Amino acid sequence: MSIESVNPEDEEAGAVVRAVARQLKLWREAAGLTQSEFGAAIGYGEELVSSVERGRRIPRPEYLDAADKVLGANGKIAAMKQDLAEVRYPKKVRDVRRLEIEAVQICSYNNSIVDGLLQTEAYARAVFGSRRPPYTEEGLERQLAARLARQEILTGARAKPLFSFVLCEATLRRSIGGRMVMRAQLERLLEVAQLPNVDLQVLPLDSEENSGLSGPFRLLKLKDGSTVGLSEAPLISRVLCDPKETTVLDVRYGIIRAQALTPRESVTFIEQLRGET
Template structure:
């Protein structure tokens, strides 16, 4: 599977402009910053956030949170333009929390509220890490084909899920991605460069551990589909998996333990976080 929420088409009436809104805001912020003569680092310092956040927002990779827009408006001399978008952003994020199809909604809710999340990705970059260009390719060429409104909705849903990276306190997050996934340049050179850069940005976050499972390992504890382990606040860890469109949110303790054991062995066999980032940086340099 390639990110969880893409497996079944929705009606065109369910589509909204959330993805366009976030991407447009990113472009506006970039223009305002340049007009103000500020670097991304200077804007980050003035708005009390990371340079990575500013870069990701401008590229449309991360959602500009309302608090950031309020702080950035006077710094960028936007005269209330960014503040005026706050209500629309809040409404878009609220829609994202409830618009997922029924079969995916339980997982989406648990994911947004979890205190710990661990993702194993054997087939594609996890949806929560995908850039708009990469995600669009995943949706556009999946069979059976989606229509254009459904593609737009899937993109909006996926980008909205990524707001979790801007929450505080941040959940503990880890990712193990198969090296073969990073050797498949979905979307072409430019789109894949952006995707690898995104992985590097996320891998450097304090709350995130990102590892690559090399293809030269002679043993492997899980040659099935992708899965996610998540710990809801105040409750036991659960697991989520999909196989050919059949989604399961697993709560049985013994079955969850099996996935936890698999994930622990996978992490032990994978490259260290430092080695993983070095490998991705090398791949990026070769594109």
């Protein structure tokens, strides 16, 4: 069983992990167990137990469940899983997820890859696996878990925002992960396109007009009436709050939508691509 390390630059995550670590240590000492004895009882080595109690590693849910049982905490330790759930993901992902939860509408244009909210697990793994320099195994799994967790906003129980996705045809023809991975990804897009709160459009490569050549971006329209833009480039992620900038992106997105196929035409287009894959 692996335990994730804490990013020393992530102060928010570090504070939460240290607070949980103190509680775990207090419970263990109150039970009269050494780190070695406690580790043996829950199936971890003494070194890992020490790392957790020093706040250097993030205990996984199964670690907390085992600790709760061994230490007779009656759910008090297991309850800390909720505190650790968010900080397990990279800070950038947490920040975006919070904005998405506050959004009443999410608009996304991408001409590079399929939007992260729409990716299958296999496709997302292939995307992260293609990074150079590569992620460590732990880093890749952490990024993957964070991406899949964000997708709960599409199908979760809480009130869902309206979604508008425009994908350049290139994202659908780029065989990331191989033919079978792409076929499953296309099928996923067809499933999502049936959701009542989702508009999915394709911007064909043979379109003579394409106002999205400058790259992918997202717009989040929040409950308070404000709009936030998200723009990513290599090594740079920008959150845009200035109305002058978000208005430009809003106008651009409207034009891109008009240049794309209609949602119904887009579904037919994706079905044809699936048949070719």
